[in-house]
Amino acid sequence: MRINICGVKIDKYSFDEVIQLIVKHALSQSKPEYVVTPNAMHVLTLQKDANFQEIYRKAFLVVPDGVSLLWAAKFLQTPLKGRVNGTDLFEKLCAIAAEKGLKVFLLGGRPGSAEKAKETLVARHPALQIVGTYCPPYGFESMPTELNSINSTITAAAPHILFVGLGAPKQEKWIAANYLYLGVPISVGIGVSFELVSNMVTRSPVLMQKAGLEWLFRLLVEPGRLWKRYVLGNPAFILLVLKQRLGLFNSLSQNLDCANSNESAHKVK
Structure with a gap:
């Protein structure tokens, strides 16, 4: 459902x-x-990106990483069963692997983060088979030779299970x-989980995680990188949820049409 x-x-x-569904499929x-x-940022991006929308429609699972989605679901009177945090998902799946x-590959992250995450996880679980790590160079998605090399390596x-940390x-x-x-x-796309597991980026205290304030801790730790996401993004997400509750929310396709119209108007100016 x-x-x-x-x-x-979602x-x-x-x-x-x-965890059970992923492990069962991986074993089969x-x-x-x-x-x-998804988190709130994903939801905002989906309003204006048709390709992203199609990717979501085809996903095996769409699980709520952001605590803001739990709050929104409760406010919309369709509560979820709980948060499926990407970093927790990564760590638990590696433990079960x-x-x-089950063999695991780590792709992405900041330089050195996947290798450090591997070291951390193998120290915890000596039987864990991490069969490869790779940090592609910036802009690799437009480099055919690099893309072919990544695919061949994997x-x-x-x-x-392939964990991808590219944002x-x-x-x-x-x-x-x-x-x-x-x-x-x-x-599985897991954002900055390699950095968090390897302690290259400090994760929030457990009490802040349980209180739904992990976003605030990350904002304090990396304000230059994350201020737009949280300071501008959170109010925009709240507004969308309010519109849905009041029956004023447009469909994703209507929002996309609106975004394209605004972009075209801006270009004409």
């Missing part, structure tokens, strides 16, 4: 249920699928463009 938050359909599964090694982990003999490693929507767009060719059972 999926609920609707500002036109985005799966109503608990964290444990999501059936057709490749991918998982997206060690138990089940297919040769043959992981069961949204880049990571989702790369996954959607490549997952069928790669043949990896499950691909």
Whole structure:
């Protein structure tokens, strides 16, 4: 079952249920699928990006990473079962992968973060098979030779789960463009999780996580990079949710048409 938050359909599964579904699919090694982990920023981006919308429609699972989505769902009287935080998902899946003999590949992150995350996770779970890590150069998505090299490296490693930390929507767009060719059972976009697991970026205290204030901690730690997302993005998201509650929300396609019209008008000026 999926609920609707500002036109985005989100799966109503608990964290444990999501883990079970992903592990089951990875073990079955059936057709490749991918998982997206939306937060408020994703919802805002989806209002004006048709390609991103299509990627979401085809996802195996759409799970609520941002606590703002839990608040919105409750306010809209369609509560979710809980948060499925991308970093927690990454760590738990790696723990189970060690138990089940599933192979894992880490793609993306800041230089050195995937390798440091590997070291941290293998220290915790010695049986964990991380069969590759790679940090592509900036702008790699427009470099055919680099793209071919990445695909060849991943297919040769043959992981069961591919974790991609390129930031949204880049990571989702790369996954959607490549997952069928790669043949990896499950691909998951996880943002800055490599940095958090490796302690290259400090994660908020557990009490702040439980209180839904992890976003505030991240803003304080990296204000230059994140101020637009939270200071401008959060009010815009709240406005969208209010419109939905009042029955004033346009469909994603209508919002996209509006965004394109505004862009065209701006270009004419």
